[in-house]
Amino acid sequence: MTKISIIGGGKIGEALISGLVSSGVNPKDIHVANRRPERGKELFDAYGIVDYTDVTQAVDDVDTVFLCVKPKDIVSVLAEMSETLDNNAQDTTVISMAAGITLRAMEEVVSAGTPVVRVMPNTPMLVRSGTLAVSVGRFVGAEELADIEELLRAVGDVFVVEESQMDAVVAMSGSSPAYYFLFVEAMIDAGISLGLPRDLARDLAVSSAHGAALLMKETGEEPSLLRANVSSPGGTTIAAIRELEESGLRGAIYRATSKCAERNAQLGAPRPAPKHSVLSPTANGETEDD
Numbered sequence: 298m299t300k301i302s303i304i305g306g307g308k309i310g311e312a313l314i315s316g317l318v319s320s321g322v323n324p325k326d327i328h329v330a331n332r333r334p335e336r337g338k339e340l341f342d343a344y345g346i347v348d349y350t351d352v353t354q355a356v357d358d359v360d361t362v363f364l365c366v367k368p369k370d371i372v373s374v375l376a377e378m379s380e381t382l383d384n385n386a387q388d389t390t391v392i393s394m395a396a397g398i399t400l401r402a403m404e405e406v407v408s409a410g411t412p413v414v415r416v417m418p419n420t421p422m423l424v425r426s427g428t429l430a431v432s433v434g435r436f437v438g439a440e441e442l443a444d445i446e447e448l449l450r451a452v453g454d455v456f457v458v459e460e461s462q463m464d465a466v467v468a469m470s471g472s473s474p475a476y477y478f479l480f481v482e483a484m485i486d487a488g489i490s491l492g493l494p495r496d497l498a499r500d501l502a503v504s505s506a507h508g509a510a511l512l513m514k515e516t517g518e519e520p521s522l523l524r525a526n527v528s529s530p531g532g533t534t535i536a537a538i539r540e541l542e543e544s545g546l547r548g549a550i551y552r553a554t555s556k557c558a559e560r561n562a563q564l565g566a567p568r569p570a571p572k573h574s575v576l577s578p579t580a581n582g583e584t585e586d587d
């Protein structure tokens with residue numbers, strides 16, 4: 298059985314644990330490292346994983362390591378585990394879930410030959426409906442890639458992409474659940490404004506979002522066709538669509554996704570050296586949710 302290590306049991310780390318366990322991976326084969334022992338205990342109680350506070354112990358003798366820490370912590374965590382990875386009997390594949398951090402930046406920290414992979418996940422992984430875009434480093438073979446895809450399919454749909462596409466991918470899938478949540482949130486408030494009770498407005502908005510997503514996915518039809526199919530001449534839907542278009546919805550989406558891709562590129566860009574003292578954790582511009 299493959300042994301897996303997950304470094305950082307936050308939102309993405311927990312989503313991964315939850316998906317892997319539900320898909321049949323034995324929790325005793327999942328080693329999870331957290332800085333705070335109380336977080337390790339929570340994850341142990343919920344899933345029965347093996348918890349550690351020491352990163353090097355957590356990656357000892359495992360086949361695959363998932364880095365689920367913030368982008369600013371990836372390089373230091375990799376440096377900390379590098380020697381242990383070298384001493385593992387088998388080649389340990391390192392998979393980063395972090396926005397922005399390039400394959401090259403990671404390959405520079407580990408020994409030559411270490412298979413390194415970059416994945417852009419999203420939080421619907423929590424319910425095993427994630428979208429995971431994968432780019433592989435120089436030392437990942439076809440067989441290793443197939444194993445990684447199989448592991449990741451436990452938590453969602455997997456797409457292999459060029460690393461040069463990652464900034465756009467973050468805008469399209471890594472960050473996009475938040476755009477859909479915002480849209481549904483606005484729909485709920487709009488329902489309340491139309492006189493519906495909040496619970497009913499929420500249930501109607503969420504059920505419609507779910508149904509629309511399933512319809513797009515299961516039929517494979519172009520969204521433009523599905524929309525045209527429900528826009529009768531002079532009808533109710535086209536009246537709403539016209540308002541959305543005149544309010545600039547399409548332009549807002551172009552601008553939002555450009556900003557998101559730009560921000561992802563900034564996260565991976567080399568940082569200027571500090572002029573005076575040591576940088577504070579947020580001095581390089583990262584926010585808590587990057």
Ligand SMILES: NC(=O)c1ccc[n+]([C@@H]2O[C@H](COP(=O)([O-])OP(=O)(O)OC[C@H]3O[C@@H](n4cnc5c(N)ncnc54)[C@H](OP(=O)(O)O)[C@@H]3O)[C@@H](O)[C@H]2O)c1
Nearest residue numbers: 305306307308309330331332365366367368395396418587
């Ligand atoms: N959330 C999203 O929607 C999303 C989408 C796509 C990609 N991502 C990527 O996924 C990664 C994780 O994001 P997240 O949202 O899951 O963040 P998060 O909830 O803050 O989780 C990060 C976890 O890593 C732990 N950690 C930090 N340094 C550590 C270390 N040295 N050893 C062990 N654990 C350590 C943190 O512990 P403390 O609490 O002690 O700091 C925290 O539990 C990020 O790189 C992000 O770019 C996130």
